[in-house]
Amino acid sequence: MNYYNEISKGYDELHGEEQLKKARIIRDKIEFKRSDKLLDVGCGNGAYLDIFDCDVTGIDPSEEFIEQYKGTHQIMIGKAEALDFVDDYFDIVISITAIHNFDDIKKGLEEIKRVGKTKFVFSVLKRSQKFEEIEKLINELFSVKEKVEEDKDIIFFCENQ
Numbered sequence: 001m002n003y004y005n006e007i008s009k010g011y012d013e014l015h016g017e018e019q020l021k022k023a024r025i026i027r028d029k030i031e032f033k034r035s036d037k038l039l040d041v042g043c044g045n046g047a048y049l050d051i052f053d054c055d056v057t058g059i060d061p062s063e064e065f066i067e068q069y070k071g072t073h074q075i076m077i078g079k080a081e082a083l084d085f086v087d088d089y090f091d092i093v094i095s096i097t098a099i100h101n102f103d104d105i106k107k108g109l110e111e112i113k114r115v116g117k118t119k120f121v122f123s124v125l126k127r128s129q130k131f132e133e134i135e136k137l138i139n140e141l142f143s144v145k146e147k148v149e150e151d152k153d154i155i156f157f158c159e160n161q
Contacts, residue, residue, distance in 0.1 A: 022096050022123045022150055023048040029148070029157060030119060036091040041083070041112055042098025046075045057090075059083070080108030085115040092119040097153055100128040109137050113160065120158040127152070 032038075036054040043049060043058030045068040058075035060066060069075050078084060080095070080102045093116035102108035112120065120142055124134050135154075138144065142158035149155075 018152065019044070019096055020048045020051075022153060022155065023051055025148060025150065025155060026094055026096070026121050026123075027051055029146075030092065030121065032092070037089065038092045038094065039083075039085070039090040039112075039115065041080045041093065041095040041108070042101065043075055043096075044098075045069055046071055046073065048096075049073050049075070054092075079103070080111055083111045083115050087114055088117050090116050092116070092121070094121040094123075096123040097125050099134050100125055100130045105130065105134060106137055109141050113141050116160065118160050120156075120160070122156045122158065123150070123153045124156065125153055 032052065032054045034054055038052055038054050038056045040049060040056065040058045043060050044062070045065040046058045049056050049058055050071045050073070056073040058073060059078040060075065061077065061079050063077055066075055066077050081104050093112050095112065099105060099108065099122060122138055124131060128134070138156050138158065141161070143161050144156050144158050146157040147154055148157070
């Protein structure tokens with residue numbers, strides 16, 4: 001996490017366009033209702049959140065990222081492994097290129113499953129040393145409906161089992 005605190009000011013220059021591209025793929029492949037509640041786990045500075053036309057909440061462990069957010073949605077400091085929401089609260093839960101940074105990947109994915117109802121989307125960095133572990137856990141915990149290969153990531157579109 002210190003890495004993300006340190007690069008937070010230049011994050012958009014480094015990764016902003018690629019994160020926005022993945023967010024657009026997700027937005028375009030899922031049917032959103034304005035009344036849907038969406039949670040983005042590992043939202044970073046939330047720069048792309050305003051492309052989602054629904055009730056969006058973002059969570060990230062980096063205080064520096066949270067302080068940079070300039071959008072209209074709610075974002076807060078928190079960790080994937082301890083999501084402070086009731087069961088089945090969110091219609092859609094996404095995580096864009098963040099899972100490999102979770103302290104406990106299995107616990108983080110279990111928490112995502114607990115707070116989500118039906119739709120889940122995970123963008124996973126192909127070159128992550130943890131890719132195989134992450135893919136295995138996604139397949140164990142969720143029903144993968146589609147995989148989209150993107151430049152640096154594989155995007156898993158999933159439902160609850």
